Amino acid sequence: MRQKLIEFRNVSFRYGEEEPWVLKNCSFHIFENEWVAIIGHNGSGKSTIAKLVNGLLFPQEGQIMINGRQVTEETIWDIRKDVGMVFQNPDNQFVGTTVQDDVAFGMENRGIAREEMIKRIDINLNAVGMQDYRMTEPHRLSGGQKQRVAIASVLAISPQVLILDEATAMLDPKGRMEIMNTVSNVQKEHQLSLITITHDLQEVVQAERVIVMNEGEIWDEATPREIFSKKTKLREIGLDVPFVAILVDELKQMGVPITNEALN
Numbered sequence: 733m734r735q736k737l738i739e740f741r742n743v744s745f746r747y748g749e750e751e752p753w754v755l756k757n758c759s760f761h762i763f764e765n766e767w768v769a770i771i772g773h774n775g776s777g778k779s780t781i782a783k784l785v786n787g788l789l790f791p792q793e794g795q796i797m798i799n800g801r802q803v804t805e806e807t808i809w810d811i812r813k814d815v816g817m818v819f820q821n822p823d824n825q826f827v828g829t830t831v832q833d834d835v836a837f838g839m840e841n842r843g844i845a846r847e848e849m850i851k852r853i854d855i856n857l858n859a860v861g862m863q864d865y866r867m868t869e870p871h872r873l874s875g876g877q878k879q880r881v882a883i884a885s886v887l888a889i890s891p892q893v894l895i896l897d898e899a900t901a902m903l904d905p906k907g908r909m910e911i912m913n914t915v916s917n918v919q920k921e922h923q924l925s926l927i928t929i930t931h932d933l934q935e936v937v938q939a940e941r942v943i944v945m946n947e948g949e950i951w952d953e954a955t956p957r958e959i960f961s962k963k964t965k966l967r968e969i970g971l972d973v974p975f976v977a978i979l980v981d982e983l984k985q986m987g988v989p990i991t992n993e994a995l996n
């Protein structure tokens with residue numbers, strides 16, 4: 733049976749006693765080796781979820797379980813070793829003067845032996861297709877390449893769950909595609925649990941499951957296919973359905989057979 737790696741049990745959160753609740757009684761789980769996309773318009777509570785998983789914040793109500801352990805101020809230091817995060821701005825994530833230094837940094841902090849570090853730098857730069865840029869200074873990379881290095885750096889510390897919080901938001905369409913392809917390959921290869929947080933419906937297509945947030949509540953939880961079939965309702969909560977999905981739907985209604993081959 734598939735194990736739950738992350739579980740939110742009736743979690744509510746607000747940024748201060750006088751502030752409004754930004755997460756309201758949220759319950760969901762993420763299995764081992766599952767890719768879940770969390771989508772919702774700006775301010776719906778997605779980043780707050782990411783920060784709660786990583787113990788940057790703690791809920792006032794409810795419980796968060798990771799690997800069967802409750803996230804608390806005491807357990808978080810240990811639990812955080814299992815959680816890797818990549819954020820929106822690629823420029824804020826670099827500490828090394830070369831790509832290779834950068835991937836090494838997180839490992840050095842964890843006291844990983846030099847031999848092992850060299851091996852992991854190799855494996856993980858290969859995994860994201862950046863093996864030819866080992867000695868490159870990070871500021872010379874494109875946005876998409878920077879985010880791929882950020883992913884390699886996180887993978888090098890062998891997390892069980894990888895969270896990408898709007899990691900493609902500052903990239904051009906090519907960079908976005910690079911990241912989504914990288915993430916898809918890496919997830920399959922490393923058997924990771926993956927949470928991708930986005931406001932862009934195009935990015936949920938490859939996920940196994942989609943959690944839709946609205947006003948701090950879980951509005952829906954379904955497969956991408958089911959989510960796309962709710963176009964009108966999605967628009968009501970400020971999410972735009974990609975043009976291709978609309979086109980495919982209209983062609984089907986016209987009786988034009990749509991096969992996977994036709995879409996490739």
Ligand code: ADP
Nearest residue numbers: 747751754772773774775776777778779780781
């Ligand atoms: P999303 O990631 O979906 O855009 P967030 O989780 O960032 O949403 O924000 C949810 C709500 O919490 C928003 O109303 C936002 O204004 C509020 N919020 C986020 N960060 C803070 C903060 N540091 N202090 C007070 N309110 C915040």
